[in-house]
Amino acid sequence: MKNVVLRASSMTQSGKYLLRSIQNESMPKIDLLIRECLQNSLDAAVSRNKGEKVFVDIQVGSCETKKINALFDGLTKELNKRFTSVTVDYISLRDSNTVGLTGPLKEEDIKEEGNYGNLRKLVYDFGQPQVEENSGGSWGIGKTVCYRIGIGIVIYYSKIKLAGNKFESRLAAMLIEDETSPKSLLRSAGLKNGNTSKGIAWWGNEDINGSSYPITDEDEIAAILKDLQIQAYTADETGTTIIIPYIDQQALEINANPYGTLQGKLKDYIGLAVQRWYFPRLYNKEYEFGAYLEFTINGYKIRGTKIRPYFQEMQKLYNITTKAILNDNQNVEKPSDIYIAAIDMNSTFSDGRTAGFVAYKKYNEAELSMLPPNNEPQPYTLLLRDDDDDDTGNMPVIAYCRQAGMVINYEINSAWTHGLPKLTEGEFLLGFFQPNGKKRLRKPDGMSGIEITLDEYLRSTERADHSNWEDKEVYGKKQRIIEKIQKNLPKKIAATYEESAEERKAKADQSLQRNLGKAFLPPSGFGKAAPVRPKTPGKPPATPVFKTHNLSFKLEDMSFSDNGSVCVPFSMTVKNGLDNIHLYLKAHTSQQEIDPGTWEKDIGSNFPAVVLYENLELYLGKVAYTSVEPVYSSKHVCYGIHISQLDSCYNAKGKITLQGKLYFKHNDPTISIRVVAEEGDR
Structure with a gap:
C-alpha cells in the first residue's frame, strides 16, 4: 500500500492534538474502544427496526510480523527494527448486517456539502458527526481512541452494497501519532510532506492530487486479509472490520484492571466491557429503538454464567423504563419488588411533564450471585470503582442512557445519588434512568423554528467520550433539565423506602433488644x-x-x-x-x-x-x-x-x-x- 503523509498547513490538525481530543485518562483504553466502536457499528445497522440484529465479533489474534510490516510502504524498515518476534498481536472488531464504509471513495467525489459518507468520516476526516436520529456519535472524534490501543496504526476493511445489487470491498490504513515524540514512526523513517510532519499518514492508493483513497481491487484485498488472518466478507454480506495491530496484550490487561480486583485475560475484560456499556442492547430482543447487539468474542457468545447477573438485572430495569416510555406512564407490568417512578418537571416540554422514568430495586447478595458457590464480585468491582463500598455501608448505583442504548455512566457518589442513604452490608440499591427522548423542549413565546427533542438536547451536551450530560444553552438561555433530573430522581427513590417515625422507633427498639x-x-x-x-x-x-x-x-x-x-x-x-x-x-x-x-x-x-x-x-x-x-x-x-x-x-x-x-x-x-x-x- 502506498503511503500519503498529511501535509502541514494552517489550521491542520496534528496527531498529538487528535490523540488528546477525548481527554479521558481515567477510563481504561479497552472500555473507550468498546464504547466508541460498538456504537459506530450499531449506528450503521442495515435496518433500524425492532428485532433486527447487528453482529459484532471481536478477535484477539496474531499474524506474521514480516508480512504485516511489509504492508506499510515507507515504514517497513523501521517496523522490522522495532518488531523482531515472529508474530505480532492484534485486536479486530468485525461487524456485519451493517452498511459498511459507504459514501464517496475519493475526496474529489464529494459532490454536495455534508455528503461525506461513512468512509470519509471514519478514515479521512475528523469532526464529522453522525446525524441520524438515535445515533450515539456526536463529535466525530471519539474514533481516535483506536489509535491509542497499539502504536497508532489502524487498518480498515469494509464491504458495501452499490447500486444495481453490486458490491465493493474497500481497504485502507491510517497512522495517528504524537509527532513530537522521540518514538515517532514517521520521524524515525524520515516520512514527511514538506518541512514538518503532523503525525498523520494513510496507506492505500494515491490519486493525481496526492490524496489517499482505499484499495478496491478484490484480489489485492484478499491477499492482505490472508496475511492478517482476517475473515473476508462473503457473498452479499456487508460490514466493516477494524484491525488494530502491534498491541501489547499484557499492558492492555493491566490498564483494563486498574485495581487488580478482576481475574481473566484480555478477551475476558473485553467481554466484561461490552456488558458494562451495552447491556441495554446486548442480546436484548426487547430493545425498542433499533437493532439489538448480537456479540461474540473470538467467535463465541457470552453465555450462561459468563453474563454477569448484575448486568442481567440492570437490563431488566432498563426494559421496564422502556415500557414506561412507550406508554408515557409508569403503570406498566413489572415484578412487585421493582419500583418505577416518573421524573416530572414543569414548563419544560411542549408535550407533557415527564422527562423520563427510573426503575430501581434493593438487591441482596444472593440475587446478585455473590454467595458461594458463584462468588460474583460486588457491583463496584464490575464497574471499576474501588472506593465506593466503604466500611460505613454500600452506596446506591444509578445508571442511565439515551435511546442509542450505550450506558453513559454509573453514578455512585454524585448529584444523581445525593440524599440516598447507604445500605447495610450485603444489600445494594440499583437503579436505571431512561429519558423520554421524544419529548420536545418548549420554545419561548414568539420564537419560530422546530422544537428540538430531549434526545437531541442530551446528545448535544455529551463530551467527546459520551461519559456524562451537562446542561447547556438552548433557545437563548441556559437549560436546567439535567439539574432537575438529578434533584428529583433521588427524592423519588428515597420516598419509596421512607419509614414513619413510629416504624423507625419500633425497629430500633427491636434491634436493640435483639442485638444487645x-x-x-x-x-x-x-x-x-x-x-x-x-x-x-x-x-x-x-x-x-x-x-x-x-x-x-x-x-x-x-x-x-x-x-x-x-x-x-x-x-x-x-x-x-x-x-x-x-x-x-x-x-x-x-x-x-x-x-x-x-x-x-x-x-x-x-x-x-x-x-x-x-x-x-x-x-x-x-x-x-x-x-x-x-x-x-x-x-x-x-x-x-x-x-x-x-x-x-x-x-x-x-x-x-x-x-x-x-x-x-x-x-x-x-x-x-x-x-x-x-x-x-x-
Missing part, C-alpha cells in the same frame, strides 16, 4: 464475670464488669445514635504496667463466638459489624487520648481499636483509668455482637 440483649456476655480471653446481684425492687440491674489480673473493663448502658449506629459507653482500669490493649468486636452465634479473622476465612463474607473509628471517643481523665489505631480485617473491615503507649501514663498507684464511647454499625440483625477487651503486649 440485657447485658453483654463475658468475652473470650477473660475470666468469670463479676457476680451480679439479683434484681431488687427499685434498683437497676448491675452493669457487667469483666476482669483479669491487670484489666477491669466495664460496659455502661448502650443506645442507638442518630445515624443508626450502636453507641457503647465503657470504662477500663489498667494496672501493673500494661502497654497495649485491644478493644474489638466478636460475633456470637448459637454455637460459638467467632472473631473477625475466623469469620472471613471460614464463612467468606465480610464480618457483620463495623467499628466507626472516626466517631471514637477515648479520654484519660478529661484529656482526649490519641495513641489509638483502627484494626482492620483481611477484607478491610474495621472491627476494633488498638490502644498503645500506656506505660508512660500510670499514676502513683500504678493505675490508669480510661473512659470512652465505641460506635459500631450492625449489618446482620440475626447475629449478636460482643465487645471484647484483651490485654496486649506488656
Whole structure:
C-alpha cells in the first residue's frame, strides 16, 4: 500500500492534538474502544427496526510480523527494527448486517456539502458527526481512541452494497501519532510532506492530487486479509472490520484492571466491557429503538454464567423504563419488588411533564450471585470503582442512557445519588434512568423554528467520550433539565423506602433488644464475670464488669445514635504496667463466638459489624487520648481499636483509668455482637 503523509498547513490538525481530543485518562483504553466502536457499528445497522440484529465479533489474534510490516510502504524498515518476534498481536472488531464504509471513495467525489459518507468520516476526516436520529456519535472524534490501543496504526476493511445489487470491498490504513515524540514512526523513517510532519499518514492508493483513497481491487484485498488472518466478507454480506495491530496484550490487561480486583485475560475484560456499556442492547430482543447487539468474542457468545447477573438485572430495569416510555406512564407490568417512578418537571416540554422514568430495586447478595458457590464480585468491582463500598455501608448505583442504548455512566457518589442513604452490608440499591427522548423542549413565546427533542438536547451536551450530560444553552438561555433530573430522581427513590417515625422507633427498639440483649456476655480471653446481684425492687440491674489480673473493663448502658449506629459507653482500669490493649468486636452465634479473622476465612463474607473509628471517643481523665489505631480485617473491615503507649501514663498507684464511647454499625440483625477487651503486649 502506498503511503500519503498529511501535509502541514494552517489550521491542520496534528496527531498529538487528535490523540488528546477525548481527554479521558481515567477510563481504561479497552472500555473507550468498546464504547466508541460498538456504537459506530450499531449506528450503521442495515435496518433500524425492532428485532433486527447487528453482529459484532471481536478477535484477539496474531499474524506474521514480516508480512504485516511489509504492508506499510515507507515504514517497513523501521517496523522490522522495532518488531523482531515472529508474530505480532492484534485486536479486530468485525461487524456485519451493517452498511459498511459507504459514501464517496475519493475526496474529489464529494459532490454536495455534508455528503461525506461513512468512509470519509471514519478514515479521512475528523469532526464529522453522525446525524441520524438515535445515533450515539456526536463529535466525530471519539474514533481516535483506536489509535491509542497499539502504536497508532489502524487498518480498515469494509464491504458495501452499490447500486444495481453490486458490491465493493474497500481497504485502507491510517497512522495517528504524537509527532513530537522521540518514538515517532514517521520521524524515525524520515516520512514527511514538506518541512514538518503532523503525525498523520494513510496507506492505500494515491490519486493525481496526492490524496489517499482505499484499495478496491478484490484480489489485492484478499491477499492482505490472508496475511492478517482476517475473515473476508462473503457473498452479499456487508460490514466493516477494524484491525488494530502491534498491541501489547499484557499492558492492555493491566490498564483494563486498574485495581487488580478482576481475574481473566484480555478477551475476558473485553467481554466484561461490552456488558458494562451495552447491556441495554446486548442480546436484548426487547430493545425498542433499533437493532439489538448480537456479540461474540473470538467467535463465541457470552453465555450462561459468563453474563454477569448484575448486568442481567440492570437490563431488566432498563426494559421496564422502556415500557414506561412507550406508554408515557409508569403503570406498566413489572415484578412487585421493582419500583418505577416518573421524573416530572414543569414548563419544560411542549408535550407533557415527564422527562423520563427510573426503575430501581434493593438487591441482596444472593440475587446478585455473590454467595458461594458463584462468588460474583460486588457491583463496584464490575464497574471499576474501588472506593465506593466503604466500611460505613454500600452506596446506591444509578445508571442511565439515551435511546442509542450505550450506558453513559454509573453514578455512585454524585448529584444523581445525593440524599440516598447507604445500605447495610450485603444489600445494594440499583437503579436505571431512561429519558423520554421524544419529548420536545418548549420554545419561548414568539420564537419560530422546530422544537428540538430531549434526545437531541442530551446528545448535544455529551463530551467527546459520551461519559456524562451537562446542561447547556438552548433557545437563548441556559437549560436546567439535567439539574432537575438529578434533584428529583433521588427524592423519588428515597420516598419509596421512607419509614414513619413510629416504624423507625419500633425497629430500633427491636434491634436493640435483639442485638444487645440485657447485658453483654463475658468475652473470650477473660475470666468469670463479676457476680451480679439479683434484681431488687427499685434498683437497676448491675452493669457487667469483666476482669483479669491487670484489666477491669466495664460496659455502661448502650443506645442507638442518630445515624443508626450502636453507641457503647465503657470504662477500663489498667494496672501493673500494661502497654497495649485491644478493644474489638466478636460475633456470637448459637454455637460459638467467632472473631473477625475466623469469620472471613471460614464463612467468606465480610464480618457483620463495623467499628466507626472516626466517631471514637477515648479520654484519660478529661484529656482526649490519641495513641489509638483502627484494626482492620483481611477484607478491610474495621472491627476494633488498638490502644498503645500506656506505660508512660500510670499514676502513683500504678493505675490508669480510661473512659470512652465505641460506635459500631450492625449489618446482620440475626447475629449478636460482643465487645471484647484483651490485654496486649506488656
